[in-house]
Amino acid sequence: MQAQRPTRVQVSHHQYVLFDTDAEPLERGIDDILAGNGLVSVNSEATYASVVTGTSYGDVDVAFEVSGTEPPLRTDGWDEVVETSLYFPGLGPMVGGPVTDDLDLVPLLGPDEEYQWWRFRIHARGRDAASAAGDIYADEGDTVLEQHLLQGWPAPREPEVRHKLTDQFGTRSRTLDPESYARAKAAEAAHDAMPAPQPQEIRTRPMQSELRADDQI
Template identity: 35%
Template sequence: MRYTTWSSDRMFVSYHQYYLQGDGFLTEYQESDTVGRIFAGNSVVAGGPEHLTVRSGTHTGWIRLTTQQCAAEPPLPGPEWETVVDVSICSTSGQLHLCCWGGDVEEDAGNFAMAGEGWYRVRVQARGRDEGDANQGDDPVEEHVLSVWPSPPQPDVVHSASDTFAREHYDPARPAPEPIQP
């Protein structure tokens, strides 16, 4: 499988968040409720056209983050990943960049809309969110993998949700959210 990887042991998160954001997000879309949809949805990620919000356990500090730009769906990870969720996002600009809270772009991570305008699937894998929530130090204790590949829109899929935040907010009896159309 062909893919591009970017990794950092020092990805800065604020207010438990980091993002994928497209060029048209701030000018064309007024979606401001992704955090609410995380709490009422799959517990880790929500998005709409040109944006995606990921919730970390770490409030403000550093996490380890690996990103993968994939040609097709990657294999599911093993049981060491506490929370694993797939969601759909639409890029109307053909640009999706990794961003920190406040808008700083991680330029080295590249453009996640590698096939241009259209729909993508995003898998968020997280472990250590409980430890991250309690971490007051400068060393990251939480790790995420963000994989993105071209794919038609589909409802959210929760493969696993076993950290404390997921157990408190994810309800498997609730219908899976549908992707938000542009």
């Protein structure tokens, strides 16, 4: 096993992401969110994963364990445990907030440029306490309240498995009252109805040969 020390990941918008170079972020509507597990969502190519945090902005402690075979399943001491498949090279995915250049690389096993399927088991605890606290920045003296463990091993692509879903933060993301759902659907419809932005015309200075003779210098 290649075990790594916990990494302090900067999160924003209640999430951090794992992604391959040039991976397309996933786009989810309210129905996708309600049908999700409340912890991790993956794009269709499985090259980009968003992990949901109770911490809105700031620091979350994330430990990574990479092994050649599936590790034993241990859910004790964790509030949420979900398994999913991702497609990465041996060089590994980058991890960090969705809108930051402060990213870490998570090396996997195998040749750097060789892509293969990986199984990731994501564990989380402390999301409820972190959600109540709001922004958490360790360098400002805040106590980091949320911990995650990501275990990865090579394995064929398989459907998502929800081993444990017990925190209130995740439950709220999977449920919505009818009034809030209607507002969300209306907002989606309004967004979809907006015209696509038109590319701006780029005006360039004419070449010297295109100027009229009496305009030439």
